[in-house]
């Protein structure tokens with residue numbers, strides 16, 4: 044059984060990176076998943092893949108059923124999630140084409156289901172360190188060994204989308220302390236912590252967001268172009284990391300225990 048899953052974001056939705064692929068169809072108490080889960084192998088390691096935006100990128104960021112996706116991964120026994128995401132850079136030094144391993148987030152979303160606990164039980168989960176430290180460490184070590192340009196820590200601000208930021212917003216995000224901007228990390232990372240799953244993100248910087256004086260307004264076409272070169276780096280990092288992860292107990296697994304009211 045797979046212990047590790049990749050949630051594939053924009054530009055990263057091809058299950059053929061695995062061998063011996065099987066499709067897992069399942070329902071959840073929260074409704075349908077973004078896509079079927081594909082399971083298969085990287086070397087001797089069993090891996091699961093789910094495509095966040097659905098087949099052919101048809102699910103807008105605000106409409107992603109994050110609770111169904113995370114619930115299903117938990118249900119099949121996943122203990123570790125590596126999530127890929129395209130992001131805009133809010134810092135000169137994070138150049139398009141660089142890889143970023145965020146360690147903090149700012150939640151700028153507006154209308155998303157952000158907890159599994161909204162019925163009879165309330166949970167206030169600690170979020171001081173939202174991403175799994177151990178998993179981030181491995182991803183960054185591998186990136187360093189492969190000599191892939193990367194940034195060890197960064198704050199990601201997740202916006203509601205689907206539109207990109209205005210210049211005023213982009214400048215404000217910089218002033219708030221954000222380093223990169225995307226539309227997917229929150230609430231995915233929060234739900235993973237509630238579910239006791241270790242979660243880390245590989246963010247691919249595709250462009251300077253609109254704060255950048257020399258930057259023409261961001262277009263989807265520009266992003267897709269840069270992403271093509273990024274995808275290869277992300278694959279290499281993921282492939283080399285899955286062999287190294289210690290799939291035993293991590294403190295992420297029990298975080299929910301002290302959160303229940």
Ligand SMILES: [Zn+2]
Pocket residue numbers: 175176177178240241242293294295296
């Ligand atoms: Zn962990």
